[in-house]
Amino acid sequence: MFKTKTLLQGFAKEFLCVKRKSSSSAVSGPVPLDPKNFKLQRALLVSKLSRYEFEQLRHPHLNPEQLEAKLRDRGTDFDALIFLHNLHKDFERTIVRSFQDVGCEVKLANRVEFRSSLSKDIMHWADVIVPIGGDGTFLLAAGRASPLFAQSQQKTPIVGFNSDPKRSEGRLMLPKHYSENPADAVAKIKSGDFQWMNRSRIRTTLLGNNGKIPESTDLYRHCVSKMEQEKTEPQFLSKEMSRKYKAKMKRILPYLALNEVFIGESLSARVSHLQLVVNHQHIVNKTKSSGLCVSTGTGSTSWHTSINRISRKHMEDLFQVLPDTAKKALRGISIEELVNIYNQNLLFPPDDPRISYSIREQICVGVWPSPKDFESRGFVKNLFVKSRCIDANLVIDGSISYPFNDGAKALLEIHPEDALLAISLD
Secondary structure, rough: OHHHHHHHHHHHHOOOOOOOOOOOOOOOOOOOOOOHHOOOOOOEEEEOOOOHHHHHHHHOOOHHHHHHHHHHOOOOOOOHHHHHHHHHHHHHHHHHHHHHHHOEEEEOOHHHHHHHHHHHHHHOOEEEEEEOOOOOOOOHHHHHOOOOHHOOOOOOEEEEEEEEOEEEEOOOOOHHHHHOOHHHHHHHHOOOOEEEEEEEOEEEEEOOOOOOOOOOEOOOOOOHHHHHHOOOOOOEHHHHHHHHHHEEEEOOOOOOOOEEEEEEEEEOOOOOEEEEEEEOOOEEEEEEOOOOOEOOOOHOOOOHHHHHOOOOOHHHHHHOOOOOOHHHHHHOOOOOHHHHHHHHHOOOOOOOOOEEEOOOOOOOOOOOOOOOOOOEEEEOOEEEEEEOOOEEEEOOOOOEEEEOOOOEEEEEEOOOHHHHEEEOOE
16 A cells, blocks of 8 residues: 555656656657658558457357357357447448558458468568557557567558447547548548657567567457568677676567566465666666566556556545645645546557666565665666576566566666557547
C-alpha cells in the first residue's frame, strides 16, 4: 500500500510540472517521403483474431455445431460471441471495399498467417499495413511494419482501424469517428492528406557468455517460426561493456517493444528480485517488487499509467495532510481536477527518445531498496537489468515471452532507426 508521505512527495514532484514537453531530440529515424508523394497501390490488411476464431483453433476437431454445444455447455455466452465475431467481419469487409474503391490492391491476412514466415514476402509487397481490430492487433502488425535494423530500407507505414469503438478504446488506432466513416480516412491517405508519426520502440539485448537466445513463447499460443528466432547474430561486447556487466556476448532479440517490456516472476504472488543499472552508471540498484515495467511514450497511455495513476481516495488523503498555505493555493480546484492533472502528466510523447521504468509495489522496508534513495519510477536513456528471480519472464508487448531467471541480463534502450513509421490523420 502507498504511504501518505510517499504520495505527498510524488504529488509535489508531479504537480509542479503539469505538462511534460516533448524532447527536442525526439526520435526521427529515416526521413520518409513527403505524404503527397506517397503512392498507395497495395494494402496488407491484418485481421483481428476474434474470440470465436480462437475457440476454433483450440478445438480444431469439432465442427461448428459441436463447438457451439461445447461452449454453451461450459457457460459461455455463445450468442454474444457470434455477434462480436460477425460485427468484426462486417467491419473488415467494409475496410476491404474502402481500399478497393480507391484503386488499391488488397491482401488480407489473419493473425496466424501473419505470424508465419510467409509474411516476410508480403511485407515487401505492401505499401501500407492496416491492422483491423484493437490495440492487440496493432501491436502484432507493428512488429512487422518496421523491422529491426530498418534504417537500410524504406519502412512500411502502418495505420489501424478500430473495429469495435463502442467496446474498445483502441488508442493506437485512428480516432473512433473514422470507424464510422473509414472511406474518408482511406481517401485522405490516398491523396496524401496525412502526417507521418514516428513511435519509439524498445530494443532488448540479452547479455551473456554464449550468445544464445532462449526459446520464446507466443502468449497467444501461436508458434513463432524458427526463421524469426535466427534473425539476429551474436556479437562480442566491447571491453568496457564486458568488464562492466561481466558478459562476453550480446544478442539482440528480434522483437521491438512498441508499448513496454515487463520483467517479473511468472507467479504474481512471488516477489521479483532484480538488479538495475541506470544509464550505464556505476551504481547497482537492488530491488524487490511485483515486477518491472519499462515503457515507451506510446505505452505511457497503457500499463505505465495504470501502474502509476493516483485515485480519488489517494488524492483526498493527500489533500488532508497538505499545509493550509497549499490548500489555499489550490482553492477552486476540485479533487477530480487534481486527479486528472496528475494522471495526465504521466503521459509523454510517442517519439520521446527516453524510456520510463516503473517498479510495481517496490518493497521499501529494512534494507530494501538498496540504495535507499532509489526511485521506483524515472526516465532513463537505457536500463540494464539482471535477474535474481526463480521463475521469471521478460515479456515484450504482452505477447512474446522469454525466460529470465537468476543470472539473466538484458539491456533496454531506444535507437532512432528502430522507430515505427505510422500514419496520423489528426
